[in-house]
Structure formats: C-alpha cells, structure tokens
Amino acid sequence: AAKQAGRGNVREYDSSFDSSIKHRIRMEREMQLALERNEFFLEYQPIMCTRDRKLTGYEALVRWQHPELGRVPPDQFIGIAEECGLITQLGEWVARRACLDAMEWGNALSVSVNVSPIQFATSDLPEIMSRILYETGLEAKRLSIEITENIFLQGSQNIEILRKLRALGIGIVMDDFGTGYSSLSYLQDFQFDKVKIDRSFIWGMLEKTHSAAIVNAILSLGHDLGIDIVAEGIETAEQLAYLEKRSCSLVQGYFIGRPCKTIAEAPRTEAMQVAVAAA
Ligand code: C2E
Ligand code: MG
Ligand code: MG
Ligand code: MG
Secondary structure, eight states: OHHHHHHHHHHHHHHHHHHHHHHHHHHHHHHHHHHHHTOEEEEEEEEEETTTOOEEEEEEEEEEEETTTEEEOGGGTHHHHHHHSHHHHHHHHHHHHHHHHHTTSOTTOEEEEEOOHHHHHHSOHHHHHHHHHHHHOOOGGGEEEEEOGGGGGGOSHHHHHHHHHHHTTOEEEEEEETSSSOOTTHHHHOOOSEEEEOHHHHHHTTTOHHHHHHHHHHHHHHHHHTOEEEEOOOOSHHHHHHHHHTTOOEEOSTTTOOOBSSTTTOOOOHHHHHHHHHO
C-alpha cells in the first residue's frame, strides 16, 4: 500500500511538473509571437503630489491581450519572460513606448517604467536608455525607472549601472520597498530619487499597528534621507487622509486613479477632481 501511495505521489508530481513545463513553453512561444503581433500595450496609472494635489506623472504598466487567452496579467508573464530572457526585448519595448507616449503629454508630466533585474544583467541599460531618450526626444528628467531591492543581491555591478543611469538624468525609484531580501545598506551606497512603500503595508496600516509602524518608519526614513516617499495601492479616502497628515509626498492607487490606456481616457476619481480643480 505504501508503495502504491508512493507511486501515486510520484505520478501526481510528474503530471503537474509536466503540465507546468508545457505551460511555460507555450507561454514563451506565445510571448515571442505577441511581440511580433503587437499584443502588448501599456496602461498608465497617475501619481499625485499631496502638497498641491497636482498630478506629477504616470507609471507605465505592461498589458498583454492574447487573442485566445484574453487578458494575461503581468504577474503571470513577467516571471516567465525573465526566465526565458524575453524580458530584455519586452523591457526595451516598454521603455520606448512609454517615452513616445510621454512626449504627447506636455512638459510637466513624467513617466516611470518598471525594469527587471534581468535587464541589468543581459543588456547595456545606460546605452539602451540613452538611445531611447535620443530617438524619442524625451528629456531625461521626465523618465524614471522603478527597480526592486533584489537588484542589490547581485553585488556591486548594478550600483555602477544605476550611477550611469542617474548620470544621464534618469530618476531612480525603489519599488515595493520592504518586501525584498536585501539589507538596508544599499541606501548608504546609492541615493534614490524616490522610494515606494509597498501596497501591502498601505492596505494594513489603518487596522494593524505593525503595518502603521512600518509605514511611519519608512516616511521618517525618507524624510531624514531626503528621499521622496510614494505610497502605492491607495484605495480609500481614509488611507489618503492618513498619509497626507504624515506628509507622504506622493500617492498612487485606485482611489487616485486606475491604470488606463491613455491619460485622456482616465475617468475622474474624487481625488483627481480635487487635483484637477487645484491645477
Ligand atoms: P508594481 O510595479 O508594484 O505596480 C503596481 C501594481 O499595483 C500594478 O499591478 C497596479 O495595477 C496595481 N495597483 C495600483 N494601485 C492599486 C490599488 O489601489 N489597488 C490594487 N489592488 N492594485 C493596485 P499590475 O499592473 O498587475 O502589475 C503588477 C506588477 O508587474 C508590477 O508591480 C510590476 O512589478 C510588474 N510589471 C508591470 N509592468 C511591468 C513592466 O513593464 N516591466 C516589468 N519588468 N515589470 C512590470
Ligand atoms: Mg512599479
Ligand atoms: Mg510596487
Ligand atoms: Mg512589483
């Protein structure tokens, strides 16, 4: 019986392994096709300054509309794109598209793009970004890249790359702060323009004293280090009020505005109406 159960387990394990490999291989092929068939597009989510309630810019978020699979969320394809190396090509496409779109927005608004650690390892990012800026005509100061703490796991070469990007005038934003595996020591070695508090802390902060303590600690760290703090994932007026009271300078989330295909099409949320009235 033990032997049978053992065999059963093995068979069960094998089949799920097999199907996940198949899934991956299919997704890799589909993504390659998707790049050729233009199935990827960007949505833009607004970022608002709390001090004057004006929009400062938008974060570009990649979307994939597959003819049969429908809308595939980034959490289901970015990881696979990273593993098979397609993220290099996809990431370059995202940056170019975002810069082209930002050229249509007028001079006051900036755009930020998410960049994978794999892109740091597989491509000459400073070279690629400076070429994109040159080709699109976007001013470097209107572009930011968002990276996660995991970028510091690879040693010091990535800090050198960040310095080169910064020297071009591109803003460097730490995303999902507090959820990675790095130590805080990188904050000594590199001056970030902005740090984004991960949305999991924002969602907890009104109910859990621990989440609130973490949010407040990040805000005071940002204040002392001279780094702007962005709170992401704001879904309610109460969350916004809490953060405004604590001088969190920048906010982003469904309550401010959902990601939209073009910035003109974005529906006016309550928070945005205030922003627009203030403008
Ligand atoms: P992220 O960079 O932290 O982006 C924020 C995510 O939170 C987005 O999910 C956004 O739609 C979602 N979000 C924003 N405000 C709210 C809110 O108030 N409530 C809720 N429930 N969600 C909110 P999305 O678009 O699904 O992207 C997920 C992640 O995929 C991103 O997290 C980023 O890590 C990655 N990603 C997206 N686009 C790109 C890209 O072009 N390149 C790379 N390398 N990664 C990307
Ligand atoms: Mg981001
Ligand atoms: Mg984030
Ligand atoms: Mg993320």
